[in-house]
Amino acid sequence: MxxxxxxxxxxxxxxxxxxxxxxxxxxxxxxxxxxxxxxxxxxxxxxxxxxxxxxxxxxxxxxxxxxxxxxxxxxxxxxxxxxxxxxxxxxxxxxxxxxxxxxxxxxxxxxxxxxxxxxxxxxxxxxxxxxxxxxxxxxxxxxxxxxxxxxxxxxxxxxxxxxxxxxxxxxxxxxxxxxxxxxxxxxxxxxxxxxxxxxxxxxxxxxxxxxxxxxxxxxxxxxxxxxxxxxxxxxxxxxxxxxxxxxxxxxxxxxxxxxxxxxxxxxxxxxxxxxxxxxxxxxDGEGATKTVGLDVTGAADSGEAVRVARAVASSVLVRTAFYGRDANWGRIMASAGAALSGEAELDADIFFEDICLAKAGAAGPGQPPADRLREVMEQQEIAVTLALHRGHAGHAMYFSDLTHDYVTLNADYTT
The missing domain is CATH 3.60.70.12 (L-amino peptidase D-ALA esterase/amidase)
Known part of the structure; x- marks a missing residue:
């Protein structure tokens, strides 16, 4: 291999x-x-x-x-x-x-x-x-x-x-x-x-x-x-x-x-x-159809970057959205915000590949190109950038989507 x-x-x-x-x-x-x-x-x-x-x-x-x-x-x-x-x-x-x-x-x-x-x-x-x-x-x-x-x-x-x-x-x-x-x-x-x-x-x-x-x-x-x-x-x-x-x-x-x-x-x-x-x-994750590469940038320090990246990567809502080919950037923003609970308001940017879906904590400027966004969500590997604008630290995480097959496999497997 x-x-x-x-x-x-x-x-x-x-x-x-x-x-x-x-x-x-x-x-x-x-x-x-x-x-x-x-x-x-x-x-x-x-x-x-x-x-x-x-x-x-x-x-x-x-x-x-x-x-x-x-x-x-x-x-x-x-x-x-x-x-x-x-x-x-x-x-x-x-x-x-x-x-x-x-x-x-x-x-x-x-x-x-x-x-x-x-x-x-x-x-x-x-x-x-x-x-x-x-x-x-x-x-x-x-x-x-x-x-x-x-x-x-x-x-x-x-x-x-x-x-x-x-x-x-x-x-x-x-x-x-x-x-x-x-x-x-x-x-x-x-x-x-x-x-x-x-x-x-x-x-x-x-x-x-x-x-x-x-x-x-x-x-x-x-x-x-x-x-x-x-x-x-x-x-x-x-x-x-x-x-x-x-x-x-x-x-x-x-x-x-x-x-x-x-x-x-x-x-x-x-x-x-x-x-x-x-x-x-x-x-090869159980039931996986996609790999998401999440790049968190602009964190206040490395610990914050890791905390935010892991929160997003472990979110069931985020991962099911990728399985459904739904470019639901709001779920990423919510997971990042939860990881930064008690901190200053989150004014993050979110990109799916080269498409800006969120800017300064709100929807990105204009409508994203529908054909290009559909093409991105069909990919087996999707690069996502989450720019926090809070500092200069970063961390990358890689995670799979969450599918029906994952539930079936683990319902049938004795752990």
């Missing part, structure tokens, strides 16, 4: 897209198998492994009901030195109490034993139905089957194994041209529902063969996530299981150092890959 199909993602000129996945960078193997967790018999157990010790970075949900695997990762594993990740789909292992924690720890130990790694360097992730205990007999057999199937060509199987309600695999790879040669970045993610900052309801895995310090890798990932996974919304619900992992094998032999031009290129490439994945999640 191509990472740069959205008009909201720019591919730097020194980045070349490859046909690949998390196993494209040197030093990685992956696998995906069916362990019997899903009643459908679909793949539901994945394993991603660096063939040698590597540096790592990670981010996790801030949900107060964080799942057992998130707790194990944040409280018990090595920071900056992960070797791999074992992941299951079909059961979130969330809200499962002491047994859930024991099961997550068991997954770590089983995976480490199966691949000959230190358990402190093996992360665990789960996604699926909340409140359901893991079938550990199937899990154990699945982990050993995945370990036996590990391959440099296993990225596609791994992607299939982590899916839940996703209709598309979200995978990709790029090559980044540095002054000393080229390095690769591979990526894979899942997420189509329960997506809202921070991060989004998602699991994401990024690999690279660059040589980089763990602290710098963590900084790189934090910055990229702020403009991607923390800037998307499908339904405004934060998951119990969100996890984002990045592993750097150093397999290319090429290093990047802070403040260098090569690091800037690498960081920009990571940002582009993360944004591409995040927008794939929005486009």
């Amino acid at each position: 191509h990472l740069f199909t959205s008009k909201f993602v720019e591919r730097p000129e020194y980045v070349r897209e490859l046909s690949g996945s998390v196993t494209t960078p040197a030093g990685f193997k992956a696998a995906g198998v069916a362990a019997g967790i899903k009643r459908s018999g679909s793949p539901d157990m994945g394993l991603l492994l660096s063939t040698a010790p590597c540096t790592s970075a990670a981010m996790y949900t801030t949900n107060a009901a964080a799942a057992a695997p998130v707790k194990v990762c944040t409280e018990e594993l090595s920071r900056g030195a992960l070797r791999g990740v074992v992941v299951n789909s079909g059961s979130a292992n969330a809200c499962t109490g002491a047994q859930g924690l024991a099961d997550a720890r068991a997954m770590v130990k089983l995976a480490a034993s199966a691949v000959g790694a230190d358990p402190a360097g093996m992360a665990v992730a789960s996604t699926g139905v909340i409140g359901t205990p893991l079938p550990m007999d199937g899990i154990e057999a699945g982990i050993y089957a995945a370990a036996a199937a590990l391959s440099e060509n296993g990225g596609g199987d791994f992607a299939a194994a982590i899916r839940t309600t996703d209709s598309l695999d979200k995978v990709g790879a790029v090559e980044v041209e540095l002054s000393t040669g080229t390095v690769s970045i591979g990526a894979c993610a899942k997420g189509a529902g329960m997506i809202a900052p921070s991060m989004a309801t998602m699991l994401a895995f990024i690999t690279t063969d660059v040589l980089i310090r763990a602290d710098l890798l963590q900084e790189t990932l934090l910055l990229a996530a702020g403009q991607s996974f923390n800037a998307v919304s499908v339904d405004g619900d934060m998951s119990t299981n969100d996890s984002l992992f990045m592993l750097a094998s150093g397999g290319s032999g090429l290093a990047v150092e802070p403040g260098s031009g090569d690091y800037d290129r690498f960081a920009a490439a990571v940002n582009a890959v993360c944004k591409g994945l995040a927008l794939k999640m929005v486009a």
